[in-house]
Amino acid sequence: MxxxxxxxxxxxxxxxxxxxxxxxxxxxxxxxxxxxxxxxxxxxxxxxxxxxxxxxxxxxxxxxxxxxxxxxxxxxxxxxxxxxxxxxxxxxxxxxxxxxxxxxxxxxxxxxxxxxxxxxxxxxxxxxxxxxxxxxxxxxxxxxxxxxxxxxxxxxxxxxxxxxxxxxxxxxxxxxxxxxxxxxxxxxxxxxxxxxxxxxxxxxxxxxxxxxxxxxxxxxxxxxxxxxxxxxxxxxxxxxxxxxxxxxxxxxxxxxxxxxxxxxxxxxxxxxxxxxxxxxxxxxxxxxxxxxxxxxxxxxxxxxxxxxxxxxKPVGTPDAGAFWRVVAEHGVTTFFTAPTAIRAIRKEDPEGEFIKKYDLSKMRALFLAGERSDPATIHWSQDKLGVPVVDxxxxxxxxxxxxxxxxxxxxxxxxxxxxxxxxxxxxxxxxxxxxxxxxxxxxxxxxxxxxxxxxxxxxxxxxxxxxxxxxxxxxxxxxxxxxxxxMVDQDGYVFIMARTDDVINVAGHRLSTGAMEEVLASHPAVAECAVIGVQDALKGQSPAGFFVLNNGVTTPPAQIAEELVKLVRDRIGPVAAFRMALPVNRLPKTRSGKVLRGTMQKIADGLPWEMPAAIDDPAVLGEIEEIIGKNRDGGAKA
Missing domain, CATH: 3.40.50.12780 (ANL, N-terminal domain)
Structure with missing residues (x-):
């Protein structure tokens, strides 16, 4: 108790x-x-x-x-x-x-x-x-x-x-x-x-x-x-x-x-x-x-x-087992990282094969903070690690x-x-x-x-x-x-859905980008995602989703985009007006793993923007700018 x-x-x-x-x-x-x-x-x-x-x-x-x-x-x-x-x-x-x-x-x-x-x-x-x-x-x-x-x-x-x-x-x-x-x-x-x-x-x-x-x-x-x-x-x-x-x-x-x-x-x-x-x-x-x-x-x-x-890093130094090696080698009992780090590991190792290589028996809990932990990340971590995963x-x-x-x-x-x-x-x-x-x-x-x-x-x-x-x-x-x-539920649990700046107004309805991201992240092919509000002459704002696929996914990205649009429509409803899901190779992040949604939104709205000082890789924003430019007129809308 x-x-x-x-x-x-x-x-x-x-x-x-x-x-x-x-x-x-x-x-x-x-x-x-x-x-x-x-x-x-x-x-x-x-x-x-x-x-x-x-x-x-x-x-x-x-x-x-x-x-x-x-x-x-x-x-x-x-x-x-x-x-x-x-x-x-x-x-x-x-x-x-x-x-x-x-x-x-x-x-x-x-x-x-x-x-x-x-x-x-x-x-x-x-x-x-x-x-x-x-x-x-x-x-x-x-x-x-x-x-x-x-x-x-x-x-x-x-x-x-x-x-x-x-x-x-x-x-x-x-x-x-x-x-x-x-x-x-x-x-x-x-x-x-x-x-x-x-x-x-x-x-x-x-x-x-x-x-x-x-x-x-x-x-x-x-x-x-x-x-x-x-x-x-x-x-x-x-x-x-x-x-x-x-x-x-x-x-x-x-x-x-x-x-x-x-x-x-x-x-x-x-x-x-x-x-x-x-x-x-x-x-x-x-x-x-x-x-x-x-x-x-x-x-x-x-x-x-x-x-x-x-x-x-969580991946690449040298592989997606880097964190688990550290936990095993030093006998870590309490581990705390960002959800984006776990999502990066899951993208590279969706079946958790690297986790099986290490003795993680001393670890009692995994704590996540820094960005919202979507349910898919929590479920994957708990399933693969066998310990409480605490957002x-x-x-x-x-x-x-x-x-x-x-x-x-x-x-x-x-x-x-x-x-x-x-x-x-x-x-x-x-x-x-x-x-x-x-x-x-x-x-x-x-x-x-x-x-x-x-x-x-x-x-x-x-x-x-x-x-x-x-x-x-x-x-x-x-x-x-x-x-x-x-929001706060009937049991006193708190759900942080987005920064207040990320709550978008679609035809008079205040909608949480975090709720839409939660739906996109639930798709088994999606490693990570971000949703931003884009200026819309008719509705004020309309949501645009960006998603990164897990390694080994063979389904065409356009088909997954269609499935994501349908998922949002089914789970949140037509009120979300979610019609644009764009596949990307990676999302722009700070070095601590926060997705730079605000900068993405400025790019999408054609507003002036500055390179964020803490960005992990400045080249990513160029990739995002190119993708948004190609799809500004609806090119790859699902």
Whole structure:
């Protein structure tokens, strides 16, 4: 039996007591005067008056508590063919040495440090070294274009940048240093120091007087036994800034606090993810995304787990069994990835032959987030893996799951297509466009969270309080607007169907593109798909579907397109006006696996568009543009 109902009721009855108890799992240099102050900040503030340190809780306390020789960080790199492991004691030495190097360069409490790194253990050590000093890190996805990096440098005004000579994306080497140098040249906020990790595959030239060789300076500090103390910071002190694209094109710097963030992450590790200290937890993401912050770096280490830093892809490094090799080789118990990664694996290996090659007996659950998990993906994963497959939903802004299936409290029935139930801390309310709660279950609306927000959820945007208020709280007073559309069923399960921007208006009917994608994905020949709304002179908008076929499918794509149109008509009805299904070789995605529907829609509508900074392969949009152009007048309509 799941304990979820009782635990959620306990939170509802006494939110302050609930999080006060959860905070006992954290080491505090000084406890809070108030667990929650409703008068502080925009909507309140957690753990007012408390002093703490994130690095101390992630590393130092485990060494002091007898976990010095336990594995902390595993770097698995198919890109280089190497695996490197660090115990908690070894990680502490690395972090302390880097922190001493940064301090020698003048970095202290409140200073910003930009981290522009590939998936290497030094990226995690850099984050922890900043936390150790009370500095505020801002991780920018490695390989971001110079212009985008420069915008972030100018907004954060870092005293130092930590980077690498290059990153490895599959078989492609991406030179970071030229991108970094150009970004610094473009920016007005010049960093004093750049610490550069030289990688064997492609070393770079260093600029005298500005650049430091990471291995040299950290190695010298380690040899001399140099480290630093963990600087006490207020619970409300920013731990990091993480930039997320805004609708205006100007990035939003999401700010994360320290004390509330630790409390929430620690709670989720055992209660939501069902992980135990000493086990191996793997989030197959990137440190540049919020998942990388919360569940590659901080969450697993706060909980005393080993975390995996994976420098590879779900397919192609070398094959569709790459993830299963990592799970088997390192004894992963809890695995977290994006639905798009599983869909890519299923496309290459629809029968799951690679899964059979590996011993996955230690894995207890697979967690999916980042995009909506369609029922077909859930069913395929559960069938092939034989473990609970949990879709869950959260955002950069929240920093930890909003809804899910709390495995640690006992698995609830899984409803494929749903992202689960609200976790303690979140009261989910579906509102209509006028801001009224929707009483009827399974009715599409604006998904909101009733204020106050729980610990760890962003208290603001960097240097942009008015934008924070207007973007998230002005539309529905008393609620946080998630900008996601969905519905809540009679059992309290939440179904996230699309971003509110992706809800299309067809002849006056508000329709979810996510619901149509769910129908397309149910076809056994379809590996993955996307539906967008295209401008229509008669109906306002009409849906257009794009689908990728599984390997080995021999049925002509035109026939499958006809079948998909009929499926949507049968399951959603003629009201969807779904008549265009277009086969494509691949969909445009960010490196974290999000499908770039907004850019596709601009292309389809003939609007100006810019190359997204985080796109995995820019050539894909050219392919999409060509296909849309050929079919704009109905050429391949089914």
């Amino acid at each position: 799941s304990r979820y109902g009782q635990v959620y009721a306990d939170w509802q009855a006494d939110p302050v007591g609930f999080w006060g108890k959860a905070a006992q799992e954290i080491d505090w240099f000084r406890p809070a005067d108030k667990v929650f102050d409703p008068q502080a900040g925009v909507w309140g503030r957690w753990f007012e008056g408390a002093l703490c340190n994130l690095c101390h809780n992630a590393i130092d306390r485990h060494v002091a508590d007898g976990r010095a020789d336990q594995l902390a960080v595993i770097h698995d790199s198919p890109a280089t063919g190497k695996t490197t492991k660090f115990t908690y004691a070894e990680a502490l030495a690395e972090v302390g040495a880097l922190a001493s190097v940064l301090r020698a360069q003048g970095v202290g409490k409140g200073d910003r440090v930009v981290i522009y790194m590939p998936m290497v253990p030094e990226a995690v050590f850099a984050m922890l070294a900043c936390a150790r000093l009370g500095a505020i890190h801002s991780v920018v996805f490695g390989g971001f274009a110079s212009k985008q990096l420069a915008v972030r440098i100018d907004d954060a005004k870092p005293k130092a940048i930590i980077s690498a000579s290059c990153g490895i994306e599959g078989k492609r080497v991406v030179q970071y240093k030229p991108l970094l140098d150009e970004a610094v040249d473009m920016s007005t906020a010049k960093p004093q120091t750049c610490v550069i990790l030289q990688r064997e595959v492609h070393p770079c030239e260093l600029i005298p007087g500005r650049d430091l060789d990471y291995a040299q300076v950290v190695g010298a500090a380690k040899a001399a036994g140099q480290t630093t103390e963990c600087v006490p910071v207020e619970a409300s002190h920013p731990s990091y800034i993480l930039y997320t694209s805004g609708t205006t094109g100007q990035p939003k710097g999401v700010v994360r606090d320290t004390g509330g963030y630790m409390t929430a992450l620690k709670w989720t590790m055992s209660n939501h993810y069902g992980a135990n200290p000493g086990e191996v937890f793997w989030a197959a993401s990137d440190v540049g995304w919020v998942v990388g912050h919360s569940y590659i770096c901080y969450g697993p280490l706060l909980h005393g787990c080993a975390t995996i830093v994976y420098e590879g 869950h939903w959260w955002q950069t802004e929240t920093g930890w799951p909003i809804t899910g299936n709390p495995v640690g409290l006992g698995v609830l029935p899984i409803k494929p297509g749903s992202s689960g139930v609200p976790l303690p801390g979140y009261e989910i309310v579906a509102l209509d466009d006028e801001g009224h709660p929707i009483a009827t279950p399974n009715t599409l609306g604006n998904i909101t969270i009733k204020l106050p927000l729980p610990p760890g959820v962003f208290p603001g945007l960097w240097n942009a309080e008015e934008r924070y208020k207007s973007a998230y709280f002005a539309e529905f007073p008393g609620y946080y607007a998630t900008s996601d559309a969905g």
